[in-house]
Amino acid sequence: xxxxxxxxxxxxxxxxxxxxxxxxxxxxxxxxxxxxxxxxxxxxxxxxxxxxxxxxxxxxxxxxxxxxxxxxxxxxxxxxxxxxxxxxxxxxxxxxxxxxxxxxxxxxxxxxxxxxxxxxxxxxxxxxxxxxxxxxxxxxxxxxxxxxxxxxxxxxxxxxxxxxxxxxxxx
Amino acid sequence: xxxxxxxxxxxxxxxxxxxxxxxxxxxxxxxxxxxxxxxxxxxxxxxxxxxxxxxxxxxxxxxxxxxxxxxxxxxxxxxxxxxxxxxxxxxxxxxxxxxxxxxxxxxxxxxxxxxxxxxxxxxxxxxxxxxxxxxxxxxxxxxxxxxxxxxxxxxxxxxxxxxxxxxxxxxxxxxxxxxxxxxxxxxxxxxxxxxxxxxxxxxxxxxxxxxxxxxxxxxxxxxxxxxxxxxxxxxxxxxxxxxxxxxxxxxxxxxxxxxxxxxxxxxxxxxxxxxxxxxxxxxxxxxxxxxxxxxxxxxxxxxxxxxxxxxxxxxxxxxxxxxxxxxxxxxxxxxxxxxxxxxxxxxxxxxxxxxxxxxxxxxxxxxxxxxxxxxxxxxxxxxxxxxxxxxxxxxxxxxxxxxxxxxxxxxxxxxxxxxxxxxxxxxxxxxxxxxxxxxxxxxxxxxxxxxxxxxxxxxxxxxxxxxxxxxxxxxxxxxxxxxxxxxxxxxxxxxxxxxxxxxxxxxxxxxxxxxxxxxxxxxxxxxxxxxxxxxxxxxxxxxxxxxxxxxxxxxxxxxxxxxxxxxxxxxxxxxxxxxxxxxxxxxxxxxxxxxxxxxxxxxxxxxxxxxxxxxxxxxxxxxxxxxxxxxxxxxxxxxxxxxxxxxxxxxxxxxxxxxxxxxxxxxxxxxxxxxxxxxxxxxxxxxxx
Numbered sequence: 072x073x074x075x076x077x078x079x080x081x082x083x084x085x086x087x088x089x090x091x092x093x094x095x096x097x098x099x100x101x102x103x104x105x106x107x108x109x110x111x112x113x114x115x116x117x118x119x120x121x122x123x124x125x126x127x128x129x130x131x132x133x134x135x136x137x138x139x140x141x142x143x144x145x146x147x148x149x150x151x152x153x154x155x156x157x158x159x160x161x162x163x164x165x166x167x168x169x170x171x172x173x174x175x176x177x178x179x180x181x182x183x184x185x186x187x188x189x190x191x192x193x194x195x196x197x198x199x200x201x202x203x204x205x206x207x208x209x210x211x212x213x214x215x216x217x218x219x220x221x222x223x224x225x226x227x228x229x230x231x232x233x234x235x236x237x238x239x240x241x242x
Numbered sequence: 243x244x245x246x247x248x249x250x251x252x253x254x255x256x257x258x259x260x261x262x263x264x265x266x267x268x269x270x271x272x273x274x275x276x277x278x279x280x281x282x283x284x285x286x287x288x289x290x291x292x293x294x295x296x297x298x299x300x301x302x303x304x305x306x307x308x309x310x311x312x313x314x315x316x317x318x319x320x321x322x323x324x325x326x327x328x329x330x331x332x333x334x335x336x337x338x339x340x341x342x343x344x345x346x347x348x349x350x351x352x353x354x355x356x357x358x359x360x361x362x363x364x365x366x367x368x369x370x371x372x373x374x375x376x377x378x379x380x381x382x383x384x385x386x387x388x389x390x391x392x393x394x395x396x397x398x399x400x401x402x403x404x405x406x407x408x409x410x411x412x413x414x415x416x417x418x419x420x421x422x423x424x425x426x427x428x429x430x431x432x433x434x435x436x437x438x439x440x441x442x443x444x445x446x447x448x449x450x451x452x453x454x455x456x457x458x459x460x461x462x463x464x465x466x467x468x469x470x471x472x473x474x475x476x477x478x479x480x481x482x483x484x485x486x487x488x489x490x491x492x493x494x495x496x497x498x499x500x501x502x503x504x505x506x507x508x509x510x511x512x513x514x515x516x517x518x519x520x521x522x523x524x525x526x527x528x529x530x531x532x533x534x535x536x537x538x539x540x541x542x543x544x545x546x547x548x549x550x551x552x553x554x555x556x557x558x559x560x561x562x563x564x565x566x567x568x569x570x571x572x573x574x575x576x577x578x579x580x581x582x583x584x585x586x587x588x589x590x591x592x593x594x595x596x597x598x599x600x601x602x603x604x605x606x607x608x609x610x611x612x613x614x615x616x617x618x619x620x621x622x623x624x625x626x627x628x629x630x631x632x633x634x635x636x637x638x639x640x641x642x643x644x645x646x647x648x649x650x651x652x653x654x655x656x657x658x659x660x661x662x663x664x665x666x667x668x669x670x671x672x673x674x675x676x677x678x679x680x681x682x683x684x685x686x687x688x689x690x691x692x693x694x695x696x697x698x699x700x701x702x703x704x705x706x707x708x709x710x711x712x713x714x715x716x717x718x719x720x721x722x723x724x725x726x727x728x729x730x731x732x733x734x735x736x737x738x739x740x741x742x743x744x745x746x747x748x749x750x751x752x753x754x755x756x757x758x759x760x761x762x763x764x765x766x767x768x769x770x771x772x773x774x775x776x777x778x779x780x781x782x783x784x785x786x787x788x789x790x791x792x793x794x795x796x797x798x799x800x801x802x803x804x805x806x807x808x809x810x811x812x813x814x815x816x817x818x819x820x821x822x823x824x825x826x827x828x829x830x831x832x833x834x835x836x837x838x839x840x841x842x843x844x845x846x847x848x849x850x851x852x853x854x855x856x857x858x859x860x861x862x863x864x865x866x867x868x869x870x871x872x873x874x875x876x877x878x879x880x881x882x883x884x885x886x887x888x889x890x891x892x893x894x895x896x897x898x899x900x901x902x903x904x905x906x907x908x909x910x911x912x913x914x915x916x917x918x919x920x921x922x923x924x925x926x927x928x929x930x931x
Contacts, residue, residue: 081684084691091695095661095713106552114786114881125646133648136497138851160710176648181640186635191655194629195622202618206611237814 113154120159121146127170134174245310248298249389249403249404252339255291256282256383260375278365282353285368288346296343299336299388303329306415312336312388313400318421319595319845320817325422328432328502334571335388337435342378343605344436344443349375352472354446360468366454367447371648374446377578385571385924401653412807424820424846430490434483438510440547441480445809449545450649452538456589461534466524474908476687477521478901480514485897494850496853496868498885500893503649507630509554511841512548512627516540517622525608529675531600533610535590536617538597542586549579554631559607607678612670626655653779657710664717664772667765668724687724694719706781718769725762725769752906760907771898777863777889786870786883798886800840800865803828807869807877812844820852824873828860830867841882843869863888 121135126142134142145166152162166174178184262284269277280843299312308314316329316336331337349371357364382388390402392849393410401410425431427625448469455465487507488500501507520540526533553575603610630647637645672686698716706712736747752759785797789804796802806826811818823843829836839856846852851872858865863886870881 076680078684081681082686084684084688085763087695088691091713091716094709096658097709099271114788114883115784118784118883125648131495131646131648133502138853139374143871171643172407173644173646176646176650178637178645178647183637184645187629187647187651191622191626191629194625195618198618198621199623202614204613206603206606210606 112150116153117146117150120149120153120162123159123176124163124166124174125176127166127174134175244298244302245307245389245391245735246404248295248302249383249387251291251295251298252379252383252389254652255288255295255342256272256379258287258291259372259379262288262372263376266365266368266372266529274849278368279828281365281368281372284352285346285372286350288372288910289343289350290429292339292343292346294378296330296339299339300327300330301337302389306419307415308419309391310388311390311392311400314392314416314419316420318419318817320418320847321421321427321621325427329422331439332426333437333651335386335390336405337439338378338382338386339388340436341439341443342375342382345371345375345378345446348443348447352450352819355468360464362458362460363451363468366457367796369448370450370453371446373582374500381574384505384576395621399613400838418817420848421846424844424850424852427852428490428494429485430493434486437479437486438483440476441476441483442513442552444472444476444479445544445548446511447543448520449541452541453586453589454663456538456586458592459593459596461593463524463527463534466527470524471908471910473517473521473524474904475519477514477903478512478908480517481897481904484510484514485894485900489894492855492890493875494852494854496855498782498855498866498868498883498887499778500890503630503652505634506555508627508631508652509551512624513551515543515620515624516544516625517824518549519546522613522616523772526613530610533614534597534599534604535594538590539587540617542583542590545586545612546579546583549575549582553579556915573916580674581736591916605679605682607673607680609670609673609675609678612666612673616663616666616670619659619666623656623659624651626659632653661713661717662770664714664721668717668721671724671728671762671765671897675809677904683735690720690727693723708780711776711780714780718772718776721769722766725765729759748915756909756911760905760909761901762904763903764900767896767899768898772896774890774896777892782885784883784885786873788881790879791877795882795884797884798882799832800886801830801833802865802867802882802884803830804880804882805838807875808873808881809875818847820846823869823875825856825869825875825882827856827867827882829856829867839865841866841867841869843872843875845872859891861889861891864890 118135122133124134126132126134126137126139127145128141129137129139130143134145149162158167163175172178172184178187180188194227262281265277265281265284269275269279269281278360292765295768302313303317304323306313306319308317312333312335313870316333317326321329329336330693331340349368352367352371353364387402387404390404391406392407392413393401393403394413395401395407395410400413401407405410448465451465451469455461484507487510491497491502492500520537522541523533523537527537534792547569553572553717601808605611630651634645634647637643668690669683669687673683694716697719698712701715729751732751733744736751737744740747740750742750783797785795789795791806793806794801794803804825805828808824808826809820810822810824812820812822821844823845825841827839827841829839837858839858842852842854844852844854853870855867856867866885866887868883869875874881
């Protein structure tokens with residue numbers, strides 16, 4: 072495999088792509104929706120918090136869209152808490168303490184829940200490792216067999232040699 | 243009477259399926275074509291039998307036979323007839339029969355092909371398809387019987403059975419049924435389960451041939467070539483099912499989005515992920531004779547995930563938006579998946595030496611290496627999805643604590659993976675089978691990359707500074723450019739050498755290379771879909787306000803004015819089918835009047851609501867307004883939620899093009915073309931395709 076970066080355009084493109092990738096990675100770590108603080112709790116304010124919570128009784132339903140009467144009452148509760156000056160974190164903590172961690176979309180990394188975050192990257196890295204190892208084995212054995220072939224090879228046909236020359240020139 | 247007949251036919255079908263399995267195995271062992279033929283005929287008998295049984299069920303549904311529990315659960319007098327028919331798959335018991343009906347149909351279709359060269363596969367294909375059909379029919383016969391009647395036991399609980407259990411009394415004939423879940427009465431929802439089931443069922447066919455190949459020892463790529471079109475068609479149906487489900491979510495679930503990373507959505511996505519990986523990976527086996535082990539594992543995984551997906555949706559183990567009543571079906575599914583998976587893997591291990599590859603991978607940038615990377619990324623997305631769905635169940639089992647794994651987890655984990663896949667979509671078409679270098683690849687794609695970068699910079703100054711969006715747009719532009727340039731260059735070459743005009747050249751080009759250019763059309767369509775996905779995920783804005791008569795909401799450049807609210811019952815067949823709350827909203831943009839929108843909040847007799855948005859759709863995006871509830875609504879004051887979903891319609895446009903692309907790729911070729919294509923099997927070290 073050749074890695075010569077003799078082509079200047081190639082180098083620029085690669086660096087540009089790497090810069091874009093880096094920017095993307097950084098952005099994905101720091102990008103969070105901005106939170107506007109509002110003294111009077113509008114529907115939007117309530118929803119912004121409710122959107123981050125999940126209905127404590129229905130499965131996998133965000134609190135801001137759940138149509139049940141219970142959820143309406145919970146949204147009213149959030150409105151009440153906001154008007155009393157509670158912060159977003161306080162409200163979320165209240166719901167967690169009342170109804171358990173199922174009300175948030177990302178379980179806190181305590182106890183068994185730690186596995187949620189750790190296992191996928193581990194498995195993916197393991198898969199990548201397996202792939203890499205298999206690849207190394209393939210290319211090593213193919214290089215070995217190619218070397219063996221070239222040793223065994225009878226004197227090349229003159230025309231084949233010339234053809235190869237021509238093709239190399241055209242590349 | 244009809245219920246008993248319908249059930250009896252189903253029982254007969256179950257035993258016929260078992261016979262088919264037994265006869266196929268016996269006939270193959272005894273080398274008796276006559277017995278195998280008997281098995282085949284038994285298998286062919288299944289579809290007519292299940293059709294008869296289904297016909298009984300549909301008749302009962304349409305004629306309001308509420309003494310049958312399934313009819314009671316999913317129909318009501320006020321439903322229009324066409325909906326009563328579609329209620330067949332509107333509940334668990336009926337949908338099991340529907341699954342079996344489709345499976346037996348496809349199994350029968352497979353026998354229509356010419357088997358001359360592949361006679362040895364036939365018994366085992368029959369075995370696999372008949373076992374699967376027997377399983378689903380068996381579930382209906384033993385666990386979730388759609389023909390069962392309802393009985394009261396001594397505690398007053400309802401028990402479902404065909405024959406009156408001891409100590410029970412019959413439930414008096416209900417005056418009316420429960421009615422179909424109103425969410426299921428939308429056109430997108432009517433067609434979504436059939437599409438998904440078609441996708442699930444058709445993936446059983448390549449799996450059956452894979453098992454046949456393992457058992458008979460014919461581990462060359464014959465089984466792949468036979469099932470190539472089946473795989474494409476299966477993938478088509480599964481993709482269509484996913485898109486339709488998304489459109490349905492957008493249209494009636496009223497939360498302004500199309501994909502919520504709900505466990506049941508993910509259950510249908512998982513076989514799609516392995517299916518897509520499989521589609522690409524088999525090309526490596528066909529072209530280079532490699533990855534035979536991996537292709538076997540992929541199709542086994544796809545089959546397992548298909549059954550698992552049905553299990554997740556049907557068994558109530560998740561209790562999500564889709565769940566129907568919990569039942570004893572769960573352990574049966576679990577056992578079936580376990581047994582088939584372990585047996586299949588055992589077969590792969592048994593044939594491991596015979597699955598050795600014919601050539602070796604030489605270059606890390608060759609197309610086969612990039613396809614492998616593609617597979618790794620798809621598998622990684624699968625791992626994230628699988629774990630996110632399973633973990634809450636494990637947590638509940640082990641700690642008793644329920645947890646929710648929601649969209650932020652999935653988006654953060656799969657986002658970079660999908661970005662990687664998009665990058666590959668731009669690079670892989672330019673790499674060669676066997677060998678590619680950094681230099682050759684770089685030379686091929688640097689122009690597209692630079693133009694894509696320029697476009698991104700332009701977007702930075704004119705549209706957005708959001709890093710995720712810009713990265714996404716860069717990748718989309720890159721892939722679009724690379725793919726369209728491929729079309730362009732090849733068409734141009736044809737125009738010069740064959741003296742054809744542009745359209746003839748393009749047509750012939752695509753016609754001669756259907757798989758390649760169909761694939762390119764699919765890639766282009768995915769990029770259009772990505773535009774829509776990016777638009778709604780990054781740029782969606784929303785607001786909620788209560789409006790009094792004549793008041794307006796301003797969002798972005800749009801103004802929405804509340805004109806009126808009409809509230810009235812909707813009558814069907816003399817019954818109130820639902821109570822309608824329909825608001826009238828005027829929409830204008832920058833002061834210019836656009837249109838009137840009618841968001842609706844419908845309430846069904848059982849209390850179930852349905853939120854239907856008023857939708858204004860353009861290429862630029864959607865204005866999406868819903869009436870949030872009705873209890874506090876009147877013509878004087880009503881709460882509204884308005885979304886602006888930028889670029890969302892590119893998602894739907896892309897999905898239509900996607901179907902088109904698959905049709906191109908799957909379109910049958912004449913036999914002569916196939917022969918020349920096969921003799922071009924690559925054993926060279928470097929050749930562009």
